[in-house]
Amino acid sequence: MIVAERVLNRLAEQDRAAEPDVAAVVPIPARVAGRAVLLLPHRGEAGDEAAPPDDYRTILAIVRDADGPVQVRAVGARLGLDTSARGRLEPLRAKMTKLADRGRLHKRGDGRFTARS
Structure with a gap:
């Protein structure tokens, strides 16, 4: 517990020392x-913080474009x-x-995935 507190204090000190504009763009060495x-900075206000990274958005688009539930193998084939x-x-x-755990897809009992509406 003491070690974790020291780490958090050290990270907070380094965060305060960093310039706000640079911290929003570049990882900070520590x-x-x-x-x-x-240290990876938090997402800035410019982007949508709820938006997933590009590879996750691609997966979501493939599942949404499907006619029904899709298997991981089918999504993998579409991704090459x-x-x-x-x-x-x-x-x-x-x-x-x-x-699926974050509520963007639904994982069915048979292992296939569908898009949440």
Whole structure:
């Protein structure tokens, strides 16, 4: 608990020292527990904070364009991924599950996904 408090205090100090304009654009180099790390800034007011990153938006568009529930393999094929081995689709499955957990997709019991209306 004490270590976490020290880390948070150190991060807060570094955040206060950074220029606001630069922090909104560029990751800030910092040191935590003696190791170099990059602090990623919060999204700025210019962009929509609720909007997912580009790859997630592409997945959402593919699922919405489908006529019905889609399998991860079908989305992977549309993205140009190698669908011959199941293991190659696991990162995509994780992204689609994350979208479902956040309420943007619906994961059915059979493992297929549909768009939330």
